[in-house]
Amino acid sequence: xxxxxxxxxxxxxxxxxxxxxxxxxxxxxxxxxxxxxxxxxxxxxxxxxxxxxxxxxxxxxxxxxxxxxxxxxxxxxxxxxxxxxxxxxxxxxxxxxxxxxxxxxxxxxxxxxxxxxxxxxxxxxxxxxxxxxxxxxxxxxxxxxxxxxxxxxxxxxxxxxxxxxxxxxxxxxxxxxxxxxxxxxxxxxxxxxxxxxxxxxxxxxxxxxxx
Amino acid sequence: xxxxxxxxxxxxxxxxxxxxxxxxxxxxxxxxxxxxxxxxxxxxxxxxxxxxxxxxxxxxxxxxxxxxxxxxxxxxxxxxxxxxxxxxxxxxxxxxxxxxxxxxxxxxxxxxxxxxxxxxxxxxxxxxxxxxxxxxxxxxxxxxxxxxxxxxxxxxxxxxxxxxxxxxxxxxxxxxxxxxxxxxxxxxxxxxxxxxxxxxxxxxxxxxxxx
DNA sequence: GTCTATAAGCTGATAGAC
DNA sequence: GTCTATCAGCTTATAGAC
Numbered sequence: 320x321x322x323x324x325x326x327x328x329x330x331x332x333x334x335x336x337x338x339x340x341x342x343x344x345x346x347x348x349x350x351x352x353x354x355x356x357x358x359x360x361x362x363x364x365x366x367x368x369x370x371x372x373x374x375x376x377x378x379x380x381x382x383x384x385x386x387x388x389x390x391x392x393x394x395x396x397x398x399x400x401x402x403x404x405x406x407x408x409x410x411x412x413x414x415x416x417x418x419x420x421x422x423x424x425x426x427x428x429x430x431x432x433x434x435x436x437x438x439x440x441x442x443x444x445x446x447x448x449x450x451x452x453x454x455x456x457x458x459x460x461x462x463x464x465x466x467x468x469x470x471x472x473x474x475x476x477x478x479x480x481x482x483x484x485x486x487x488x489x490x491x492x493x494x495x496x497x498x499x500x501x502x503x504x505x506x507x508x509x510x511x512x513x514x515x516x517x518x519x520x521x522x523x524x525x526x527x528x529x530x
Numbered sequence: 531x532x533x534x535x536x537x538x539x540x541x542x543x544x545x546x547x548x549x550x551x552x553x554x555x556x557x558x559x560x561x562x563x564x565x566x567x568x569x570x571x572x573x574x575x576x577x578x579x580x581x582x583x584x585x586x587x588x589x590x591x592x593x594x595x596x597x598x599x600x601x602x603x604x605x606x607x608x609x610x611x612x613x614x615x616x617x618x619x620x621x622x623x624x625x626x627x628x629x630x631x632x633x634x635x636x637x638x639x640x641x642x643x644x645x646x647x648x649x650x651x652x653x654x655x656x657x658x659x660x661x662x663x664x665x666x667x668x669x670x671x672x673x674x675x676x677x678x679x680x681x682x683x684x685x686x687x688x689x690x691x692x693x694x695x696x697x698x699x700x701x702x703x704x705x706x707x708x709x710x711x712x713x714x715x716x717x718x719x720x721x722x723x724x725x726x727x728x729x730x731x732x733x734x735x736x737x738x739x740x741x
Numbered sequence: 742g743t744c745t746a747t748a749a750g751c752t753g754a755t756a757g758a759c
Numbered sequence: 760g761t762c763t764a765t766c767a768g769c770t771t772a773t774a775g776a777c
Contacts, residue, residue, distance in 0.1 A: 489701075497700050515693070518737070
């Protein structure tokens with residue numbers, strides 16, 4: 320029985336250790352991107368910080384691109400989770416406003432990841448289908464809130480449309496992009512750009528008057 | 531006298547040749563960025579296309595960063611020139627609309643340069659004061675159009691403000707950013723994003739009603 | 742003087758043997 | 760996990776060609 324336990328636990332312990340190392344690599348990679356830019360990510364630098372030799376990282380990721388891919392997937396998941404948490408228990412325009420606000424806050428708190436997710440600064444890197452699926456789910460969440468807003472009479476029927484989604488994503492991408500490019504270090508809600516967010520939401524709502 | 535002419539002309543020819551080479555390097559650099567991304571610019575690749583060895587480029591630019599710097603400066607100048615040409619002979623909202631439209635078109639026709647100008651994908655590269663001065667001039671041009679629009683009663687007094695400038699730049703950065711990230715190859719006026727530009731201008735105008 | 746080339750130092754990605 | 764090796768890129772030093 321103790322043998323059986325050993326047989327089960329020894330691999331488990333190794334597997335756990337391996338997962339922890341992978342987690343550490345990804346955290347260090349995000350830190351490096353934050354300091355040197357998305358395209359400044361270097362496996363050698365990550366290895367130095369982890370205290371191993373660069374080739375050792377290939378035991379965990381098959382290539383630099385694979386690290387980008389995992390960062391992209393997890394970034395999408397966390398961004399979506401941040402939005403969902405803020406929308407919890409809310410509906411319609413209220414949910415939309417809170418979700419996008421939380422998404423903007425997350426983006427400025429994770430600038431490097433946000434750049435990787437929303438601006439594709441590394442053309443050689445193509446996001447995986449899983450990553451894109453999360454992105455599609457985020458759009459679905461927003462679309463649901465729009466539909467609710469239409470149902471409740473907050474917005475006109477035209478707001479339940481792809482066009483409205485594109486308008487919305489354009490507005491939010493504008494705020495985040497301007498804040499990131501022109502005000503490094505300034506958090507969400509401060510500076511000259513992200514405070515225009517409520518105003519943009521008002522403009523959006525005004526573009527789809529009920530009736 | 532022929533000696534004197536030789537003394538003057540020989541240096542001129544060399545200087546001209548030098549300027550042509552610099553021009554060629556910058557054009558090749560833009561092509562490389564277009565193919566491999568802004569951060570994918572490589573002096574070795576430029577040298578290959580120019581038919582020289584990489585170290586030779588250092589006779590023309592002291593570093594890779596210096597090439598980025600010159601691309602940034604010229605990009606700002608051309609973007610501003612495109613806007614100004616479209617605004618020629620117009621005033622107020624009409625000038626603003628045409629200028630920003632031309633600016634958007636220029637950005638999608640020179641995606642790599644536009645990314646370099648407006649999204650800072652290379653954190654190690656800081657734009658030169660001259661480059662930033664051109665950027666400031668572009669804002670001044672837009673501000674003038676806003677002032678005209680207020681004077682003529684097209685917009686309310688609040689439109690002649692920094693806040694309005696930030697709102698405007700946020701809107702336009704949103705369209706261009708979304709178009710570049712999500713629709714590579716799709717020109718200005720086509721696709722799902724840049725067609726919302728007129729709508730954004732209408733929303734902007736609605737945000738500053740005269741009265 | 743000015744351009745170009747070759748050589749070499751340094752860093753990084755990555756494959757392969759141990 | 761490592762060490763070794765290859766290859767590409769930026770950059771400097773140096774020497775020859777025009």
